[in-house]
Amino acid sequence: MENARIAEIFSEIADLLELKGGNEFRVRSYRNAARTVSELPQRLADLVAEEEDLTGLPNIGKSTADKIREIVERGTCKRLEDLRAEIPEGLTELLQVPQLGPRKASQLYRELEIQSLGDLRQAAEDKKIRDLEGMGAKTEEKILEGIETLASSTGRILYHTAAQYAESLGKLLDGMDAVKQWEVAGSLRRGKETVGDLDILVQADDRKRVAESVAEHDSVVETIGRGEEKMSVRLESGLQVDIRFFDPAAFGSALAYFTGSKAHNIAVRRLAQANDWKLNEYGLFKGENRLAGKTEASVYHRLNLPWIPPELREDRGEIEAAEEGRLPDLITEKQIRGDFHSHTERTDGRESLEEMVEAARDRGYEFLAVTEHSKALSMAKGLDEDDLKAHAEKIREADERYEDIWVLAGIEVDILKSGRLDLDEKVLEDLDWVVASVHSYFKLEEKEMTDRLLAAVHSGVVHCIGHPTGRMIGSRDPVRFDHDRLFEACRDHGVCLEINGQPDRMDLPDTLCKRAREAGVLLALATDAHHHVEFDFMRYALLVARRGWLGKEDVLNTRTVKQLRKHLGSK
């Protein structure tokens, strides 16, 4: 039983309770519990086995703790079974339709016996919905559109993709005289690996003109709503964009408000309430009197907090850390001196060694590790021992030619199913940098996978574990292993964990990053570039690192060549 499944159960209970018309705060409790569970670094099943007290976890009280134990033992819980018996299957899928919430969904069920998306479409097409109390022709139309949107939407999209749309809209806004300032807020600003929609804040002289221009933008296919304060549009990709207009006096509080996360906002608002103040998107207020709002920092400062970087705003302890003056000094792009994972055309990269090295120099890097695949990945032309020796020689020759950059002769060696490395350790010993990665047998049982990874760490020739969880966002689950044991082993053997910046990997994920840091593990940021343009993926690795609370000291890439040589030499 994985945490994700437990979280799903709590979400389903929340949905069903909502359809039933239950207490909205109880519903919220289940949703909060689902969030806590899904973000929890430890496996609940393990905590239950160890008879840990779960009520110490945020949003988990006695009742929820009991349910967690029940779910771990039985795979489900009575509460869910009872609700399912009471409310027809299919009704929850109606909640997925935009603009259709629990009230209308249950009304549709009660009055028209609608129990599925199919029923809903039929009723809308038959124009039966417009006759219901509180609904009309417009509602019917919205529902049909909502069903279409649902069918074509893919849910959350990669940060990388969302950032491209944001950039394109940003260009439009930059080009308008009426726009005085604009900022992207929401989960994109927080650097989350996936983004559900775009939130853009705009200060403008002529809101109407801005709204018109946005509505006419190439990538906009539909205007969902449009008012004085906000407008919502849908892009060709299905992505929803919310534009909100604010005056300068409220721009900072609005930015904070719409950056979220929701949980962070609630926690900050509680601090305001403790002073009998009110915090909303228009500012921090004492009665009618605005205490702060022009900048984000002014809002935080008035609440006796330092400004909190957006990447930390997840209610994962940042408020307490801010109160106690122990927020981490997060790593920045400028502190990155090199990249620890790249491929060339010798295996599955697309450019020559020289092209890659020169591009790294152009970025101002002081070092670059070239890490081709090993022979187990025959599809990728992986190297055997002799190939590797020859290639390492070639890399060292290149290193001689470029005085201002250290080209590390490296490898990304496969960790085989048994935990053995795919290449003779004698050959690996002569390299400057050895990344060991799992590229096969992703479904091993936790114990077997843990032993497999530990064997690589214990080998004595590995410097870094590549993309440690192996997850592909949206398409492949992370492999299962005992995180704490791997972290401890890495710390004790001086082995780094990689933060791979490929947009669909972003692996190690942020929450595990935070725990690896707490365990004393050193992280290595890397792009896994197969073409020099992918060196830009370092920004995604950086986002993960920042969301994982990493500072300069926690990251190997911040070392000078001299320090790095010393660090690697001492291994």
Place this chain on the structure above:
DNA sequence: GCCGTTTTCGGCCCGACTGTTTTCAGTCG
């Protein structure tokens, strides 16, 4: 159902927009 320098009971974030209404409920973020 959770939670506690206001509290173990009684709160729980709060405002914009839409469509249906003649003052508001539902949905969303």
